[in-house]
Amino acid sequence: MITEQAPGKLYIAGEYAVLEQDCPAILVAVNQFIRVSITKTKSSTGLIHSKQYSQDSIHWVRHGAEMVIDNRDNPFEYILAAISFTERFCLEKHIEMQVYDLYINSDLDSADGKKYGLGSSAAVTVATVKAILRFYNVPFSNELVYKLSAISHYSVQGNGSAGDIAASVYGGWLAYQTFDKSWLKQELAHRSLSEVVDEAWPGLKIQLLTPPTGMNLMIGWSQKPASTSRLVDETNANKEALNGKYREFIRLSRKCVLKMIVGFERNDIDLIKKQIRENRKLLQHFAAINQIAIEIPRLSKLINIAESFGGAAKTSGAGNGDCGIVITDEQTNIAALEEEWRQNGIMPLDFHVHSVKLAR
CATH class of the missing domain: 3.30.70.890 (GHMP kinase, C-terminal domain)
Incomplete structure (x- = not known):
């Protein structure tokens, strides 16, 4: 079994303005995590399960290279988007697709299930991307994980800066400026996913910060x-x-x-x-x-x-x-x-x- 984790985040400063180009924010990653475990299954049916997101599990089958969900009421949008884009990236690397079980466990909610606001959708996206890449033995950098996660997350949410994605990937304290969303949309429509993640993204800046002593x-x-x-x-x-x-x-x-x-x-x-x-x-x-x-x-x-x-x-x-x-x-x-x-x-x-x- 392979397990990957991603931490939650908190914004320190720059909220709302960070949605615009050239407007920095400061974020911090916190030591509360979402963990995604993945294991190859011997059957033709894979499983995605999370105690936090649903009492039920989603079952899916492989139709060629495509993953097909047989549960219409699907609460796992971010996980599925992360799987979809990461597998698309792997397919472009000529990697044969497999069937697997995926288990999600989260620290990012309170004991009674209320959200703290630590960016659980970003963290689960990042942890899923990392788990899938490792499952398929694809070497990855923080930059690759960030870009695949940002694309996956944005495809579901439709807004946001992806600053929470950056915090979950890079950790610690960081200054962040978002990328040009319209450029990314255009590139995804006309280039392969592999080409897009290899490009420099206009506007994107991620700078790790060292906090002052005693702060x-x-x-x-x-x-x-x-x-x-x-x-x-x-x-x-x-x-x-x-x-x-x-x-x-x-x-x-x-x-x-x-x-x-x-x-x-x-x-x-x-x-x-x-x-x-x-x-x-x-x-x-x-x-x-x-x-x-x-x-x-x-x-x-x-x-x-x-x-x-x-x-x-x-x-x-x-x-x-x-x-x-x-x-x-x-x-x-x-x-x-x-x-x-x-x-x-x-x-x-x-x-x-x-x-x-x-x-x-």
Whole structure:
């Protein structure tokens, strides 16, 4: 049996703006994982099973090179997209297709099944791509895994920056800028998948960051799950109407995140904390002009408590629930901060930054 895993992620800064070209965001991979195990089956029928995604399993058969699902109510869109594109890549390498069983297990949800907002769809896509490549003995780099995963994920989600894919592939702290979506769509329509993944993708930038000595990341969970895709759809629909206001948000977010990257490069926790607070203000303004809820009352409480202890805090990701993040230094009384969170219905998550080893 082959097992691959991919970590969850959290956005630190640059949310929403990262959907645009040349607009960086900062993300971090956390030590909570989705694991995908794959084993060759002796029968003609393969199995895809996950306790977290469904009480039922999907059965499929191989019709030549094509995988055919016999379950109409299919909750495994990201897994199936990852399998489809990765096998397409393998077919272009003249690898004979086989039948296998795939098992998925996840740490990215709470005990009662609620999502933390750690990018489970991205992590399961990445882990599936890695497992399939290893099953077929295809050597892979982080870049190959990122590109196959980004294509697979985008084919299902239809929006997003694929920053969560990058965090799940590369791990640690990273600065990320998205690729040109229309270019990718055009290339996929006119070139083989192998050619597309071998190309340089316009706009794509992935830079690993080293956190300053003494800097600590705290994570608080609002206990309210949120839908990133829905919020992104709403803001995308408002772009043209907002016009100048939207462009100004993009400009200021880019400026803020670039300064934060300098904070990492200079080992300057105070500069990073200052830009976290600035990014929070930008997101609050962005929410107001779009008439959406990013910083719900529970997240405002989380942030205000953290700030009272000297931490720099904001929402993480699309907001409207999920998690808030706090940047602290060695002077912060973390135990007291977490206790006050608990008294206000906010759950501290004891997750840590996960660094990924280089892919084989």
